[in-house]
Amino acid sequence: MPNRRRFLKGAAAGAAALAAGTKPAAAQQPANRRAVTAPSASALAEETGPVSPSVEVLTADRPGSDFMVDVLKSLGFEYICANPGSSFRGLHESIVNYGGNKAPELITCCHEEQSVAMADGYAKIEGKPLAVMAHSTVGLQHASMAIYNAYAGRSPAYIILGNTIDATARRPGVEWYHSAQDAVAMVRDYSKWDDLPISLPHFAESAIRAYQIALTPPYGPVLLVADSDLQETPVAPDLRLRIPKLTLSSPPAGDMAAVNEVAKLLVAAENPVLLADRAVRTADGMKLLVELAEVLQAPVVGGKFPSHHPLNQAGGRGLIANADVIVGMEVPDLWGSINTVRDQLHRSVQTFAKPGTKVISISAANLDIKSNYQSFQRYPETDISIAADAEATLPYLIEACRRLITGDRKRALEERGKKLAAAHEQGMERARAEATYGWDSTPISTARLSAEIWDVVRDKDWSLVGGAPSRLWNVDTVYRTAGGGGAAGVGYSAPGSVGAALANRKYGRFSVAIQTDGDLMYAPGALWTAAHHRIPLMSVMHNNRAYHQEVMHIQRMANRHQRGITNAGIGTTITDPNIDYATIARGMGVHGEGPITDPKDLGPALRRAMAVVLRGEPALVDVVTQPR
Amino acid sequence: MNHMRKLVLLALPAILAAQTPNAQNGKKIFDGYGCYQCHDHDGHGGAGARLAPNPIPFPAFSKYVRQPTGEMPPYTKKVVTDQELQDIYAYLQSIPQPTPAKNIPILNK
Numbered sequence: 126m127p128n129r130r131r132f133l134k135g136a137a138a139g140a141a142a143l144a145a146g147t148k149p150a151a152a153q154q155p156a157n158r159r160a161v162t163a164p165s166a167s168a169l170a171e172e173t174g175p176v177s178p179s180v181e182v183l184t185a186d187r188p189g190s191d192f193m194v195d196v197l198k199s200l201g202f203e204y205i206c207a208n209p210g211s212s213f214r215g216l217h218e219s220i221v222n223y224g225g226n227k228a229p230e231l232i233t234c235c236h237e238e239q240s241v242a243m244a245d246g247y248a249k250i251e252g253k254p255l256a257v258m259a260h261s262t263v264g265l266q267h268a269s270m271a272i273y274n275a276y277a278g279r280s281p282a283y284i285i286l287g288n289t290i291d292a293t294a295r296r297p298g299v300e301w302y303h304s305a306q307d308a309v310a311m312v313r314d315y316s317k318w319d320d321l322p323i324s325l326p327h328f329a330e331s332a333i334r335a336y337q338i339a340l341t342p343p344y345g346p347v348l349l350v351a352d353s354d355l356q357e358t359p360v361a362p363d364l365r366l367r368i369p370k371l372t373l374s375s376p377p378a379g380d381m382a383a384v385n386e387v388a389k390l391l392v393a394a395e396n397p398v399l400l401a402d403r404a405v406r407t408a409d410g411m412k413l414l415v416e417l418a419e420v421l422q423a424p425v426v427g428g429k430f431p432s433h434h435p436l437n438q439a440g441g442r443g444l445i446a447n448a449d450v451i452v453g454m455e456v457p458d459l460w461g462s463i464n465t466v467r468d469q470l471h472r473s474v475q476t477f478a479k480p481g482t483k484v485i486s487i488s489a490a491n492l493d494i495k496s497n498y499q500s501f502q503r504y505p506e507t508d509i510s511i512a513a514d515a516e517a518t519l520p521y522l523i524e525a526c527r528r529l530i531t532g533d534r535k536r537a538l539e540e541r542g543k544k545l546a547a548a549h550e551q552g553m554e555r556a557r558a559e560a561t562y563g564w565d566s567t568p569i570s571t572a573r574l575s576a577e578i579w580d581v582v583r584d585k586d587w588s589l590v591g592g593a594p595s596r597l598w599n600v601d602t603v604y605r606t607a608g609g610g611g612a613a614g615v616g617y618s619a620p621g622s623v624g625a626a627l628a629n630r631k632y633g634r635f636s637v638a639i640q641t642d643g644d645l646m647y648a649p650g651a652l653w654t655a656a657h658h659r660i661p662l663m664s665v666m667h668n669n670r671a672y673h674q675e676v677m678h679i680q681r682m683a684n685r686h687q688r689g690i691t692n693a694g695i696g697t698t699i700t701d702p703n704i705d706y707a708t709i710a711r712g713m714g715v716h717g718e719g720p721i722t723d724p725k726d727l728g729p730a731l732r733r734a735m736a737v738v739l740r741g742e743p744a745l746v747d748v749v750t751q752p753r
Numbered sequence: 754m755n756h757m758r759k760l761v762l763l764a765l766p767a768i769l770a771a772q773t774p775n776a777q778n779g780k781k782i783f784d785g786y787g788c789y790q791c792h793d794h795d796g797h798g799g800a801g802a803r804l805a806p807n808p809i810p811f812p813a814f815s816k817y818v819r820q821p822t823g824e825m826p827p828y829t830k831k832v833v834t835d836q837e838l839q840d841i842y843a844y845l846q847s848i849p850q851p852t853p854a855k856n857i858p859i860l861n862k
Contacts, residue, residue: 467823559803560854561852561853561860562798564851565852566793566795566797568794571799576859576860580859597860676787677790680790680826681826683787684829687832688832690787690833693787752789752790752799753800
């Protein structure tokens, strides 16, 4: 590896320029400067004497980091998120100066967890990675939870990690704390691929490879270590650099023999159920899923399936109990979709599916699986398991089903479709009726919160970038929802929604997030980033003033032990003082309103916030809500 | 009036009060004992089932609270007395019917 210190020592190039710029010390002093002591004889000699051929060269025209920027530009990154860190200072400077701070544009973040969560949220909308720079040991430690979320959620974050490998090149003290022998080791269990390039050609090749790997299903976060010497050392004039061509891999589709078997079972089934969880990656994927459901007149549970489509069925447990064929498509926890474990003193398994039900899995998850972190969930017993990307398999499965459907069968399927459509309508009516309970309650019910937000955004080209919609929302295309953190790590939602809103910005979409209070307190700096970079986003707080899941866990323990059932709030609630989120937002340059406690005040507050967001700025409305 | 009869008459209001379910106290317990955590402050349901309005009959309600068959943690007599349970039930009975959906404009767009 080249060493910038050795490269500079003794170099004579540039000495002439130094000499030309040298002026007598007295001539450089401002006229009004007082009480300046005369330079010593040695200092005077150093300043005015002839330039030694061994003088240090202190400037460079083309550092390695400029080439790194060329590589990043070739990959089409729109943005690069970073909290500044000295281990990538070379690359940082090249991005903003050499690269003109465009494609990628540097997005200032207040925490590395925020940077990676923003990348995760961005990818959920845009379908491609956002670049992140992180600072060696401590920066990666901050980023690690968000990387785990991205890994478990199959999100393609692209992380460039500064580090200084050469121990003799490190400055004493902090640079040693902020260097590691194998920096990525701590996240290797939950990232898809990483490399430590030791030359610029190596960097280019690995950067392209990393991008390709991140975007080959199953997607996942990748890391590239950018050694600080490699960034800061000038490119040798005789070094020929080129950027390899990027070709994205076509996603793996299912083996046709297995796909035909699945089609046979599905077409013959009386009560099939399609579990769609992460089956849809793209807008085309959503169309394909609709096509499969309509060909089979089969109910779809979960995933990105149009919410008002007659075959969209809530209450999946009842359908599963009645199913004779269940197809899980990119379902991270297929076992948990069919079974549950009661959280009582003696944990017992309850199975919903009846004996003899055929269970099928189509998932790319097994193509990239690791041992340590248990995000792969419990082993599901299946009758057919296809290790392939579900979306890529859908065209073949649709075609195979079409071939098998006779005229008689088609009529039978249509009859089933009518019943499902009626059940869907009943479900919608039920959802409307359910929303009325607690309609005027204080704290505000979550159903009222959701209905009021929906009323505000329904006429916009909206995108719910944080939280989940109620059944009343018309989720009709793929970017309407972004989903949450893949590993349920708290702290994702606030920065993730800002990242997703950043992706939505260029399309003019109205981004809205239902933001929980505990989550916001992990990385509230994301609000500042939204204000600083003019990222339009309406965050509506679901503020139940607690880490409420944990309140319930402590309550469960107290009940189990038959003691202290009034103490579950100790260590779990966020009160005394209540946090004023509107003030926090305003303090970061975001329009803030609230706390809203009267449901009648909610609609008008949301409309005021909407006006701000439509101007291209972020806004936050703090709403004090019922727990769930 | 003999001594014993006088004592019984004097204690009667307290005895009656102990047996009459108290909805106001029920609301206090509903919040204090953590029922609200899963069922929301008005018993409308959240992580747990909707309890009100029209709660299930008291015997079934009481049986489930003491020995739940689902995910709910058990509330034994040691932590919630029978009287307190009756108070909670009285509170749930006192919760009014919601406004019908057809009368809420934003639910009908």
